[in-house]
Amino acid sequence: MNKYFIYILIFLNFALSQEIIGEGLYEEELISYLQNNFKTPTTLSYNNARDILYSEVDKNTSNNQVKCIYTNYSVTLPGNVDPSTHLYENGMNCEHLWPQSMYEIITNNNMKSDMHHLRPCKENANSYRSNKPFNESSDNTTNNWLWLSYNYSSPPSNNIAEYSENNSNVFEPREDIKGDIARAMFYFYTIYENEANNTFFNEQKDVLLDWHVADGVTQEEIIRTNLIATYQNNIPNPFILDSTLINRCYFNTYNLGDINQDGYINITDIVTLVSYIVGNSDLNSSQMNLADTNEDGVINIIDIVQLINFITGE
Numbered sequence: 001m002n003k004y005f006i007y008i009l010i011f012l013n014f015a016l017s018q019e020i021i022g023e024g025l026y027e028e029e030l031i032s033y034l035q036n037n038f039k040t041p042t043t044l045s046y047n048n049a050r051d052i053l054y055s056e057v058d059k060n061t062s063n064n065q066v067k068c069i070y071t072n073y074s075v076t077l078p079g080n081v082d083p084s085t086h087l088y089e090n091g092m093n094c095e096h097l098w099p100q101s102m103y104e105i106i107t108n109n110n111m112k113s114d115m116h117h118l119r120p121c122k123e124n125a126n127s128y129r130s131n132k133p134f135n136e137s138s139d140n141t142t143n144n145w146l147w148l149s150y151n152y153s154s155p156p157s158n159n160i161a162e163y164s165e166n167n168s169n170v171f172e173p174r175e176d177i178k179g180d181i182a183r184a185m186f187y188f189y190t191i192y193e194n195e196a197n198n199t200f201f202n203e204q205k206d207v208l209l210d211w212h213v214a215d216g217v218t219q220e221e222i223i224r225t226n227l228i229a230t231y232q233n234n235i236p237n238p239f240i241l242d243s244t245l246i247n248r249c250y251f252n253t254y255n256l257g258d259i260n261q262d263g264y265i266n267i268t269d270i271v272t273l274v275s276y277i278v279g280n281s282d283l284n285s286s287q288m289n290l291a292d293t294n295e296d297g298v299i300n301i302i303d304i305v306q307l308i309n310f311i312t313g314e
Contacts, residue, residue: 035191040235044113051082075091092120095126129171132169134172178214187237212243213263225241243268277300
């Protein structure tokens with residue numbers, strides 16, 4: 001039991017640092033709130049956006065490398081060259097996580113140039129992904145396993161989590177970037193709802209929710225979205241700042257113990273409950289009901305123990 005309280009302390013600082021955006025709002029009302037408050041009125045030109053993406057946002061300042069979102073293939077970017085030209089000449093280009101062919105209409109250049117859904121990408125990985133939806137690709141349907149410069153037609157013998165997988169119908173990114181991609185996809189569909197293809201979103205939103213939960217927000221992701229915001233009217237991706245938004249906007253289903261209302265019962269719910277009990281935060285009426293895990297009408301340490309039991313299956 002003690003180890004779970006250690007985990008609580010480890011995650012407490014990060015989880016409590018997340019803000020609640022549009023508190024008390026759900027579904028269409030919350031989506032409208034996000035569109036009104038997090039839609040950038042202008043973006044850079046596409047050429048300038050790519051240059052900034054490569055040279056400022058996704059360039060590792062310690063080694064000057066720019067890495068492919070899907071394969072971790074890297075290109076060293078010197079400071080005295082045109083970024084887009086240099087990367088293109090070395091096999092890299094710009095991936096639109098929401099494919100341009102999946103715009104229903106084009107109202108302005110913002111969608112194409114919005115860096116919250118742009119990533120550097122190895123040329124062949126970009127081509128393989130094309131405009132396919134993201135999803136899990138089973139080994140018996142996968143045509144290509146992609147990592148660094150490797151392109152295998154059969155399952156690799158090790159480091160398989162590092163590979164992105166391509167088949168005829170879907171594209172599965174490597175494991176440790178799935179959550180980042182999910183949050184970018186929910187951002188694009190929400191902010192550009194009138195322009196985005198609804199069918200394309202609906203056929204992958206459930207797996208994107210799973211990826212969002214399994215691969216949570218990191219400090220690096222927060223730094224990245226805030227850096228992009230400095231070029232886009234100081235507007236970050238809200239789905240990175242508040243992990244509850246995806247469920248509150250598009251699913252809004254909660255089980256007893258899902259106190260932070262993200263659709264899953266896990267360590268972050270323990271953190272939320274502990275924070276309430278020690279007086280560091282408040283819960284709304286819906287959260288109060290979800291926090292009373294033993295359903296005795298009182299929220300206290302016993303509910304923490306019960307919540308841990310939920311998670312561990314004890």
